[in-house]
Amino acid sequence: MKFVDEAFIDVAAGDGGNGCVSFRHEKYKEFGGPDGGDGGRGGHVFALADPNLNTLVDYRFSRRHDAKRGQHGMGSDMFGAAGDDIVLKMPVGTIISDAETGEVLYELLQPGEMITIAKGGDGGFGNLRFKSAINRAPRQKTPGWAGERKSLKLELKVLADVGLLGLPNAGKSTLITAVSNARPRIADYPFTTLHPNLGVVRVGPEQSFVVADLPGLIEGASEGAGLGHQFLRHLQRTRLLWHVVDLAPFDDSDPVAQAKAIVAELKKYDQALYDKPRWLVLNKIDMIPVEERAARVKDFVKRFRYKGPVFEISALTREGVQPLIQSAYQHIKSQQVAEQPPVYVDPRFAGEAPQ
Structure with a gap:
């Protein structure tokens, strides 16, 4: 197999779920109050140093890597579930840098080392968050925050004595x-x-x-x-x-x-x-x-x-x-x-x- 020591990938962490506007509806409770939950956090993108790998060939053919977005908030005080994270396994010695600027962002030097290369966005607030003594029926909510998106260059330097x-x-x-x-x-x-x-x-x-x-x-x-x-x-x-x-x-x-x-x-x-x-x-x-x-x-x-x-x-x-x-x-x-x-x-x- 040809040794592949350089690859370019695009990673996108998940967006946060949107907050929910909802009001409690129960029998005999005419004004149940707000119960809209927050959205869930978007999934992170991790890089894991795997000692069993010695090339970057997998990333030559698989360039795009997206984590799942967070679930939207729901009524009945239910918060959205966090999006699934993804873990990208890379050889020990991989240098991760910004594809546009060339700035080195991370280095995987130890077997089993795991770093976050793209952070998922936080979930938005539901109307339950905006309840106060003077605002008992809030109809505000916020959208989820966007997850980080990066274009990265992967470079492998052989670790040898x-x-x-x-x-x-x-x-x-x-x-x-x-x-x-x-x-x-x-x-x-x-x-x-x-x-x-x-x-x-x-x-x-x-x-x-x-x-x-x-x-x-x-x-x-x-x-x-x-x-x-x-x-x-x-x-x-x-x-x-x-x-x-x-x-x-x-x-x-x-x-x-x-x-x-x-x-x-x-x-x-x-x-x-x-x-x-x-x-x-x-x-x-x-x-x-x-x-x-x-x-x-x-x-x-x-x-x-x-x-x-x-x-x-x-x-x-x-x-x-x-x-x-x-x-x-x-x-x-x-x-x-x-x-x-x-x-x-x-x-x-x-x-x-x-x-």
Whole structure:
């Protein structure tokens, strides 16, 4: 299935029901008084973060979503029933913004999180509300308030700890297969990956992180060339980037020039993305004779002018993969600890031993 990461929808909360003008009619009670009830509230429109969803494809074919209006008020002091709410299930990580202004309105970041994206209108008042000592037979009522109507843009950014970055055929799909439970399609031609693939990397008991394999980038991707430009946004939420480089390309092209082109695209697209921690993963070392590997790696790092962590791996034979996984997990855990808010300690009890 094609990955759908963007959709436009129109939502309309229900209008409130109208108030009622009614008077009590009972035997032997000539002036029973007003008994018109209020209208019911219109239905709300909610968005629910569903961890079982990973695309927005359902909203590509179903654009209009309307909640029910509230029931009108009735006589005998009967208020109208509230309109039925509707719940729109969306993948975790969905950004909801105004389709016209582009303003971000909501973000669904936690599984099970539910937010109100359109509020139903309140019900109108019946004539029972207007009864007073000087107005014993009111004939006033008010209509129900209109529900909110919005045109929204839905955008999904893949929530992953590690993002794989690199040219087509760099071996990213093979790598995610080697380290996780993801099984993307793999072939010996570019653009095999047509949509992001997520995989869970198991490091140990209750120790794991999520890695995302994204379509390959080519030079000019930030301006729309190739496939990668559609998915650069997914890298923005990752904690770490693995820049996968084919150290032994079949066409004898220069890996350094290819790697520099990818880094240039990152910088053009988003400076914050360019500044993210980025590790160099030199892949396909199994294609290089053992006695030549050290010299080849040293030459690449020198010409690439790279000073960060370097990992030499073969995704096909899984050589060097475990050190990469362990180092990434430790890096992610350290970032998670640093992002946790400090624990507040009341200064009156600072230094005291816990009871």
